[in-house]
Amino acid sequence: MEDAGAPAPILTAKAAGLVGCTQCGRVHRPGVARCTRCGARLQSRDVTSLQRVWAWLFAGLVVYIPANIYPMLLTTILGKTSESTIFGGVVELMHHGSYGVAAIVFGASIVIPISKFIAIAYLALSVQHQVAMSAHRRHQLYEAVEFIGRWSMIDVFVVAILSSLVQLDFAASINPGIAAVSFALSVAFTMISAQSFDSRLIWDVDGE
Amino acid sequence: MTEPRPAEMQIEGPKRSIWRNLSLTWLVPILALAVTLGIAWKSFSERGSRIEITFENAAGIVAGETSIRYRDVDIGVVEDVAFSSDLTSVLVKARVDNNVASSLPDDAQFWVVRPEVSASGITGLNTVLSGVYLEAAFEPQAGAEATRFTGLDSAPLVKPGMEGTRIVLRAANGSMLSAGAPILHQGVEVGRIETPRLLDSGKGVIADAFIEAPHDKRITTATRFWNTSGFNVNFGPGGLDLSVGSLSSLLRGGVAFDTVFSGGSPVGSRYVFDLFDDEGAARDSVFSETLDNAVDLVVEFDESVRGLEAGSSVTYRGLKVGSVTGIGAFIDDTSGRQQVKLRASIQIDPRSLGLDADAPQAETIRFLSEAVQGGLRARLASQGLFSSNLMIELAEIPDAAPAALGIFDTEAPVLPSVASDLPDVAATAEGLFKRVDNLPVEELMEQAVATLRAIESFASDENLRSVPGAVTGLLDDARGVIGSDEVQALPGELNATVLELRGIIEDLRTADLVGKLAETLESATAAADTVTGVADDLSGATSDVPALVEDFRQLVEKANSLDLEGFVSEASALLDSADRLIDSDDARALPGSIGDALDEIRAVLAELREGGVVENANATLASASDAAAAIEEAAQSLPSLSARIESLVSEAEVAVRGYGENSSFNRETVAALREVREAAEALTKLARQIERNPNSLLFGR
Numbered sequence: 001m002e003d004a005g006a007p008a009p010i011l012t013a014k015a016a017g018l019v020g021c022t023q024c025g026r027v028h029r030p031g032v033a034r035c036t037r038c039g040a041r042l043q044s045r046d047v048t049s050l051q052r053v054w055a056w057l058f059a060g061l062v063v064y065i066p067a068n069i070y071p072m073l074l075t076t077i078l079g080k081t082s083e084s085t086i087f088g089g090v091v092e093l094m095h096h097g098s099y100g101v102a103a104i105v106f107g108a109s110i111v112i113p114i115s116k117f118i119a120i121a122y123l124a125l126s127v128q129h130q131v132a133m134s135a136h137r138r139h140q141l142y143e144a145v146e147f148i149g150r151w152s153m154i155d156v157f158v159v160a161i162l163s164s165l166v167q168l169d170f171a172a173s174i175n176p177g178i179a180a181v182s183f184a185l186s187v188a189f190t191m192i193s194a195q196s197f198d199s200r201l202i203w204d205v206d207g208e
Numbered sequence: 209m210t211e212p213r214p215a216e217m218q219i220e221g222p223k224r225s226i227w228r229n230l231s232l233t234w235l236v237p238i239l240a241l242a243v244t245l246g247i248a249w250k251s252f253s254e255r256g257s258r259i260e261i262t263f264e265n266a267a268g269i270v271a272g273e274t275s276i277r278y279r280d281v282d283i284g285v286v287e288d289v290a291f292s293s294d295l296t297s298v299l300v301k302a303r304v305d306n307n308v309a310s311s312l313p314d315d316a317q318f319w320v321v322r323p324e325v326s327a328s329g330i331t332g333l334n335t336v337l338s339g340v341y342l343e344a345a346f347e348p349q350a351g352a353e354a355t356r357f358t359g360l361d362s363a364p365l366v367k368p369g370m371e372g373t374r375i376v377l378r379a380a381n382g383s384m385l386s387a388g389a390p391i392l393h394q395g396v397e398v399g400r401i402e403t404p405r406l407l408d409s410g411k412g413v414i415a416d417a418f419i420e421a422p423h424d425k426r427i428t429t430a431t432r433f434w435n436t437s438g439f440n441v442n443f444g445p446g447g448l449d450l451s452v453g454s455l456s457s458l459l460r461g462g463v464a465f466d467t468v469f470s471g472g473s474p475v476g477s478r479y480v481f482d483l484f485d486d487e488g489a490a491r492d493s494v495f496s497e498t499l500d501n502a503v504d505l506v507v508e509f510d511e512s513v514r515g516l517e518a519g520s521s522v523t524y525r526g527l528k529v530g531s532v533t534g535i536g537a538f539i540d541d542t543s544g545r546q547q548v549k550l551r552a553s554i555q556i557d558p559r560s561l562g563l564d565a566d567a568p569q570a571e572t573i574r575f576l577s578e579a580v581q582g583g584l585r586a587r588l589a590s591q592g593l594f595s596s597n598l599m600i601e602l603a604e605i606p607d608a609a610p611a612a613l614g615i616f617d618t619e620a621p622v623l624p625s626v627a628s629d630l631p632d633v634a635a636t637a638e639g640l641f642k643r644v645d646n647l648p649v650e651e652l653m654e655q656a657v658a659t660l661r662a663i664e665s666f667a668s669d670e671n672l673r674s675v676p677g678a679v680t681g682l683l684d685d686a687r688g689v690i691g692s693d694e695v696q697a698l699p700g701e702l703n704a705t706v707l708e709l710r711g712i713i714e715d716l717r718t719a720d721l722v723g724k725l726a727e728t729l730e731s732a733t734a735a736a737d738t739v740t741g742v743a744d745d746l747s748g749a750t751s752d753v754p755a756l757v758e759d760f761r762q763l764v765e766k767a768n769s770l771d772l773e774g775f776v777s778e779a780s781a782l783l784d785s786a787d788r789l790i791d792s793d794d795a796r797a798l799p800g801s802i803g804d805a806l807d808e809i810r811a812v813l814a815e816l817r818e819g820g821v822v823e824n825a826n827a828t829l830a831s832a833s834d835a836a837a838a839i840e841e842a843a844q845s846l847p848s849l850s851a852r853i854e855s856l857v858s859e860a861e862v863a864v865r866g867y868g869e870n871s872s873f874n875r876e877t878v879a880a881l882r883e884v885r886e887a888a889e890a891l892t893k894l895a896r897q898i899e900r901n902p903n904s905l906l907f908g909r
Contacts (some may be wrong), residue, residue, distance in 0.1 A: 051231040058237035070251075077339045080273060083353050161267070178247060196233070 012203045019044045022200075025032050049198035053124045056193030060186045061117060067182035068110075074158060074175040085179060086155070087109065109183070110154045112148060116190050120197065126146045127201040135202050149191040158182040250717060257309035258286055259302055261342070263359040266298040267320060276318070276342040283308045283344065300359070302342070312354050314366060316346030319360040321627070326388070331363075345369070365402045369741045371421035375475070377401065377433055377463065379483035382413035385461065391417055392436060392464040398423035401463060402657075417463070426465075430472025433465045433481050434490035450492035466490075470472055471557060492528070502621040503556045503572045504533070507586040507600060508540075508549050508860065511627060516588065517596035522554050523589075524602040529555035532600060554600060573621055577613035579604075585611075588628040601628075683880040 013020035016029045019042045021035040028042055034152065035042055072085035084092060086109045093102035119141055125131070126138055133141070159180045166174040266289050268274070276284040284304030292299050321343045323332045325441070335341060342359075346368035367390065368372065380387055382404040391399035404415035419427055441450050463483060484490035489508045513535060534553040539546050558564070558572045576584070587609050589601035605626055614622035721736040 048231040048233075052233040055231060055233040055235075055237050059240040062237055062240040066244050066247055069246075080338060161334075181245075185240070189240070 013201070014200075016043050022184060025191065045204065046198040049196055050124055050127060052196035053120065053193050056189050057117065057120050057124070058094070060189030060193060061111075061184045063189065064113060064117075064186040065182075067179045067186050070179040070182065071180040072155070072176035072183070073162070074177050075098065076173045078177070080150050080162065083177065086183070091118070099169075105155065105183065108152055112204070113186060113190065116145055116149055116152070116194070117134075120190065120193055125198060127204070129153060138202050139199060142194070146191075146194045149187065149194055152187040153184070161196055209328055222262050227836070235551040254306070256303035256305050258287070258355065258420065259284075259304055259309065259354070259355045259358045261300045261302065261359045262292065263298045263300055264361060266300060268320060269298075269300055269342070272337065274341055276304055276344055277321075278308060278344045278346075286342070300342070306343075308351055309355075310347075311348040313346055313352040313368075314354045314357075316344060316354065316357055317364050317368060318342050318357055319363050321363070327457050340382075365416075370418070371417070372399065373419050373424035373427055373475070374477050375417050375427060376414050376480045377408075377417050377483045378412055378414050378480055379435075380403075380412055382406075382415075383413045383462075385413060385483070387415075389461045389463065391419060391433075392462055393423060393426060393466070396423075402506045416478075425474075426467065427475055427479075427784050428467060428472030429479075430469050431465050431473060431481065432468045432484060432490035432493055433463050434462045434484040434487050436462045460674050463879040468493075472562075478755045490763065498753065502530070503558065503569050503576070505554050505556060506620045506622045507552045507554060507624060507625050508586065509552065509625055510549060511588065513550050513552065513598065516552060516600070517597075520599045521590075522556065522586075522600045522602065524561070528558065529560040530554055531809075552600065554623075573613070573615070576621070576623070577615070580611065580613045583608050584623075586623045587626040656872070680876060683876070683884075687775070687883055713909070730894065749888065 013027055016027075017030065019030055019032065020160065021038060021042060022029045022037060022038055023040040024038040025035045026035055030044070032042055068086055070085065072086050073084050073091060075084065076080050086105070088112070090106045092103050093099075093105065099140050122131070122147075123138060123142055126133065129136075162174045165175045166172055263269075269286055269289055271286055271289050274286040275282045276286070284302050284303045286300055288299075288301040290299045290301065291297070319337055319342070320340050321332045322340050323336050324330070343363070345364065345368075347369040368371070377385065385401055385404040387403040389401045390397040391401060399417055399419040402416040402418070406411045406413055441448070443449070463480075464487070466487075482493070484493055512821065514534060516535060518532055518534055521528045522533040523530065531554065532552050533555050536551050537548055538551055540549045541547070556572065556576070558567045561572070561575065563572055563575065576675055583604045583606050585599050585605050587604055588598050591597040591599050603626075608626055611624035614624070686837075704854075
């Protein structure tokens with residue numbers, strides 16, 4: 001509701017001396033602890049938000065490293081086990097000529113997570129430092145990051161389905177590697193990181 | 209309301225700004241970092257140690273995939289396959305688990321396991337699907353961390369850590385040794401042979417062999433190895449003996465061993481054994497070796513020792529106890545005049561006499577000298593019936609001239625000898641040959657040739673060839689007789705006569721004329737007499753037939769006794785007489801006279817019919833009965849006649865059969881014989897009918 005206001009001068013709840021509920025949007029007087037409509041905890045600005053953003057982001061980054069180093073899939077065909085990492089899988093798909101699939105995997109597993117890291121870090125930094133991007137654009141960026149984050153799970157999804165379906169004992173079997181867990185954790189951490197971000201902070205910086 | 213709060217926050221803020229405001233969320237990245245570092249450390253520490261194995265070639269080894277196994281458990285994986293700097297070999301770089309690498313000794317063996325099909329079976333079949341792998345074999349040594357190894361071309365015979373004894377087999381040639389061939393002990397595989405290699409001198413082949421642990425205790429200095437590959441055919445007094453080892457050893461060869469005498473001492477590693485061609489040679493080999501305490505003896509002979517040589521056996525009651533080591537001559541002048549004597553040096557193995565293997569020589573000599581006093585003597589003996597090879601036999605001769613073991617200081621003891629009975633054997637054999645020689649083999653052959661020639665000339669004789677023709681003529685004649693109308697009409701006429709008789713008796717029964725019956729009966733009696741005479745004639749005629757048959761039989765007997773020329777002439781005579789018989793008037797008149805008799809009977813009956821006499825009817829009937837009896841008698845001789853004809857025919861048939869099956873003569877003969885037989889059968893039938901019911905001839909019933 002707050003950003004539904006007029007494009008030119010934004011009047012934030014804080015500037016109006018009120019506290020807006022982040023869940024249902026109702027505005028309260030500053031003394032109210034809980035939203036009278038939905039019962040959510042009211043807070044003018046989440047002071048630990050940035051800390052949590054950075055913490056989850058770091059956690060995501062940390063687990064993203066083994067997700068790329070360790071094998072994602074352990075494919076055993078007739079007693080021969082082959083391991084493939086994310087990037088190795090992309091390269092292999094390209095060798096086989098499946099450029100489309102390679103592009104999807106590359107996008108979902110490498111481009112999106114990395115750009116998410118960059119985007120979240122940029123937004124978090126923009127709260128504390130002056131940046132060139134306007135508040136409105138940054139809001140759009142935030143919405144995009146929050147929306148697209150879950151799609152990175154497509155890789156994990158494929159691995160989970162493959163490893164549960166392809167279990168033909170000696171003939172062929174596919175098992176998830178360490179990277180699958182790391183990658184899933186990394187996606188989850190970055191999603192939490194994005195959600196921890198209190199987007200109202202963008203306006204405060206803008207107002208200064 | 210908003211004013212006092214920032215003031216409060218400002219008081220508390222600086223104190224706890226770092227720690228109180230620090231979010232607990234920071235634990236998450238710390239935890240994630242810790243876990244990640246933990247994983248990284250774990251995988252780094254488990255990465256294993258790097259080793260290098262040098263191979264001649266790297267067939268089937270794939271970097272990153274080929275695993276290294278120890279006791280069939282993966283212990284590592286090949287990381288890289290590269291050449292050595294001078295390109296002469298392949299360096300396989302691999303990582304093996306740390307716990308394994310820490311106890312990997314220098315002599316660890318690595319080889320590539322590939323699918324392999326050989327005579328002993330198929331191995332490495334699992335590698336067909338999964339690809340080759342490297343097998344490691346070593347005896348773990350804690351603390352030994354060798355990293356450079358040389359790979360083997362094939363799986364080693366003996367893997368490190370196997371318990372057993374390694375020995376060396378020496379053979380004259382390598383054809384009976386092949387790598388991997390089994391070593392058998394009483395049929396059980398207890399070891400293997402490694403690849404044979406030539407001796408440096410080129411005079412033989414040696415091969416390392418390994419006997420596995422519990423069985424290597426059986427390997428002593430008393431053990432002998434022999435070749436069991438292939439099969440062994442032995443033809444001896446016990447018959448044909450074919451022995452085949454296991455199929456595997458048939459294909460790959462094999463070696464068997466056994467302990468051939470007691471008292472061997474354990475052997476160490478790489479003890480060299482000789483490989484013998486067969487078990488017999490291996491067991492005999494006990495005597496070929498020189499023993500420290502073997503007893504040297506000397507035996508002197510007066511007779512020829514041709515056939516005795518160094519190495520010939522010395523036997524005692526058939527058991528080999530030693531061998532001849534040398535033969536020489538010396539001049540003996542102890543008897544006053546110089547005399548050349550032959551001297552054989554022999555060596556006796558104390559073990560074979562039942563003494564201890566390490567019995568001192570003195571003990572053996574003492575034992576022998578006692579035996580010599582008991583009558584033990586040496587003599588020459590033949591090794592076999594047809595063998596000219598000799599051996600020395602130690603025999604106990606109870607009545608031998610007393611002698612003692614001659615013990616001298618300088619020379620070996622002299623064992624007294626006796627003359628052998630060898631020449632007798634030779635003489636006997638020679639006599640046998642002489643007698644065989646003296647057999648009149650050539651005369652025998654000549655006589656046989658002459659006999660054969662006589663038989664040949666007889667067979668080609670003209671007379672013999674004309675025999676079939678004569679027989680044909682005879683048979684034609686016989687057929688003519690039997691086929692003549694008169695003979696064939698005989699039964700019909702008899703029938704007619706009987707009919708007439710019946711009519712007469714019918715008349716007799718009805719008519720009361722008895723007036724002239726007496727005369728009529730008189731003439732009937734006469735007629736009956738005639739009939740009897742005819743019947744006698746018939747008998748007389750047939751009595752010739754047995755004589756003919758008798759002649760024929762004699763002829764056949766003579767033919768059997770191979771008096772062939774006589775047979776021919778007699779056969780001709782027989783045929784002539786048969787011809788004559790058939791041509792004879794008697795035979796021809798036979799039917800005629802029977803017909804006459806019947807005619808006469810008919811006339812008598814006609815007279816009877818006319819006469820009408822009844823006074824002497826009884827007498828008449830009696831004579832008629834007599835007549836009937838006479839007819840019956842005559843008729844009874846018919847079967848014997850037919851039987852005789854039958855036997856004649858069958859004998860003739862037998863005779864004829866000798867002249868081939870398919871000639872026209874034969875066919876004609878057989879046809880004629882068949883007709884004769886049919887005629888004879890007709891006669892028999894008639895005779896039988898008359899015999900069965902003679903009255904029917906008279907009364908028609």
